Amino acid sequence: MKQLKEQLSTLFDKYLDEFKEINEYIYNNPEIGRQEFKACEILSNTLKKYGFETTVNYANIPTAFLGKFSSGKNGPKIAILAEYDALPEIGHGCGHNIFGVTSIATGILLKEVMQDTIGDILVIGTPAEETFGAKVEMAELGIFDDIDIAMAVHPTGESHKRSGSSQAMEAIQFTFKGKTAHAAASPHEGINALDGVITLFNSINALRQQTLETSRIHGIISNGGEAANIIPDLAVANFYVRAKTLSYLKELVEKVKNCAKGAALATGTTLEIENYETSFANLVTNKKLSEIYEKNLKLQGVTEIGDGGSSGSTDMGDVSHCCPTIHPHFPLTKAHLIGHSVEFANATIQPEAYIGMKEATLAMALTAMDIFNNKDLLAEIKTEFINNKNL
Ligand SMILES: [Zn+2]
Ligand SMILES: [Zn+2]
Structure with missing residues (x-):
C-alpha cells in the first residue's frame, strides 16, 4: 500500500499544473446550477484526454457528464462524484471548482494505477448542488442503483473532516x-x-x-x-x-x-x-467505507481528522440511499472558513489548497484500490448498507 501511495503521489505531482489550471479556469468562470457548460466541458474533456469514455448531457441533464473507464471484466463499480456549480454574486464560495477537479484527478490517477485490477471507475458530473440537486434526479432514474460505492469530497477550512450526516x-x-x-x-x-x-x-x-x-x-x-x-x-x-x-x-x-x-x-x-425546490434525503454515511478512507488519510501522515457536520442538506443524501456512500471534507487552509463567502472562494486557488486536495485525491484513489482488491471489504460495506436500509 505504501508503494501504491508513493506512485499516486508522484502521479499527482506530475499532473498538478494541469489540475491547477482547470481549477483556476472554473474559479474564473463561475456558472450557477444547470448553466455549468464551461466547467462540464473542461472536466469531461480532461477525462476523455486521459482515456475515459465520456458522455455529456448525461441523464438528460445538459451540464451533467459521465466519464467511464472499465477494465473490461465484471468487477466493482466505483463512482467518484463531481460538483462544479457556483453561487450567484460570490462565485465559487462553496469551492465546487476544486471539488470538481479533485474528483476527475482521482479518476485519472486511479486509471493509471489499475493495471490488472478488475473493475470500473465512473466519474459522474452532477450539476446544481446548490439549487436543483441533479443527484436527486439521477437517483430517481436509478443511476446509482448498480454502483458498488460512491465517494465525493467537499472542501472546507481547518482540517479534514470525516463523512458525517446531513438533514x-x-x-x-x-x-x-x-x-x-x-x-x-x-x-x-x-x-x-x-x-x-x-x-x-x-x-x-x-x-x-x-x-x-x-x-x-x-x-x-x-x-x-x-x-x-x-x-x-x-x-x-x-x-x-x-x-x-x-x-x-x-x-x-x-x-x-x-x-x-x-x-x-x-x-x-x-x-x-x-x-418550490427539490427535496433532499438525509446523508447516511457508510461507516466501514468511511473507516477505509480515514485509514488512507492516515497512511499519508494526516493526523487531524475532525467530525463531519450534521446540519444542512445536500443531494449526496439521495445517493446514500441508493448505494454505500461517503462525503468527507478536505481542508483548503488551516484557518477557519465561512461557507458561501468570498474568502472561501479565494482560498480554493491558494497554494495551500492543493495540499488538502492531494490528500483527498490519494485517499479516494487508495480507498478504491482497497475495494477493487479485497472482496471481503466490499461485502462488509454492502452488509452495513443493507442493514441501514432496514432501520
Ligand atoms: Zn454550498
Ligand atoms: Zn458545496
Whole structure:
C-alpha cells in the first residue's frame, strides 16, 4: 500500500499544473446550477484526454457528464462524484471548482494505477448542488442503483473532516389568498391573506417546542401585500423543513402543513401548498467505507481528522440511499472558513489548497484500490448498507 501511495503521489505531482489550471479556469468562470457548460466541458474533456469514455448531457441533464473507464471484466463499480456549480454574486464560495477537479484527478490517477485490477471507475458530473440537486434526479432514474460505492469530497477550512450526516429537507411554499378592501374604511369586507401567513408563523413557532432538536424549520414571507392601506389578498411564505431522517421529515412536514391549514381556517383564506425546490434525503454515511478512507488519510501522515457536520442538506443524501456512500471534507487552509463567502472562494486557488486536495485525491484513489482488491471489504460495506436500509 505504501508503494501504491508513493506512485499516486508522484502521479499527482506530475499532473498538478494541469489540475491547477482547470481549477483556476472554473474559479474564473463561475456558472450557477444547470448553466455549468464551461466547467462540464473542461472536466469531461480532461477525462476523455486521459482515456475515459465520456458522455455529456448525461441523464438528460445538459451540464451533467459521465466519464467511464472499465477494465473490461465484471468487477466493482466505483463512482467518484463531481460538483462544479457556483453561487450567484460570490462565485465559487462553496469551492465546487476544486471539488470538481479533485474528483476527475482521482479518476485519472486511479486509471493509471489499475493495471490488472478488475473493475470500473465512473466519474459522474452532477450539476446544481446548490439549487436543483441533479443527484436527486439521477437517483430517481436509478443511476446509482448498480454502483458498488460512491465517494465525493467537499472542501472546507481547518482540517479534514470525516463523512458525517446531513438533514433530509423539503422546500415548501404556502400561498394564502383572500380579498382586498380599504384597510381603514371597510376592513370588514376584506379577507386578510397576510394574517394567514402570520398565523402560520405563530403556529410553527408553537410547534417548534415539540420537535426534535435535530430538526429545523425556517421561513420567510416572500409576499406580504402591496400597501398598508389595502387588506392583502395574496401572501406567500417559503419554508425549509429539515430533519435527521426521512421518516421524521415526513411526520414534521405533515405537522407544518396542518399549521398552514389551521391558519387558513382561522383567517378565512384559501391555501395552496407546493414544493418550490427539490427535496433532499438525509446523508447516511457508510461507516466501514468511511473507516477505509480515514485509514488512507492516515497512511499519508494526516493526523487531524475532525467530525463531519450534521446540519444542512445536500443531494449526496439521495445517493446514500441508493448505494454505500461517503462525503468527507478536505481542508483548503488551516484557518477557519465561512461557507458561501468570498474568502472561501479565494482560498480554493491558494497554494495551500492543493495540499488538502492531494490528500483527498490519494485517499479516494487508495480507498478504491482497497475495494477493487479485497472482496471481503466490499461485502462488509454492502452488509452495513443493507442493514441501514432496514432501520
Ligand atoms: Zn454550498
Ligand atoms: Zn458545496
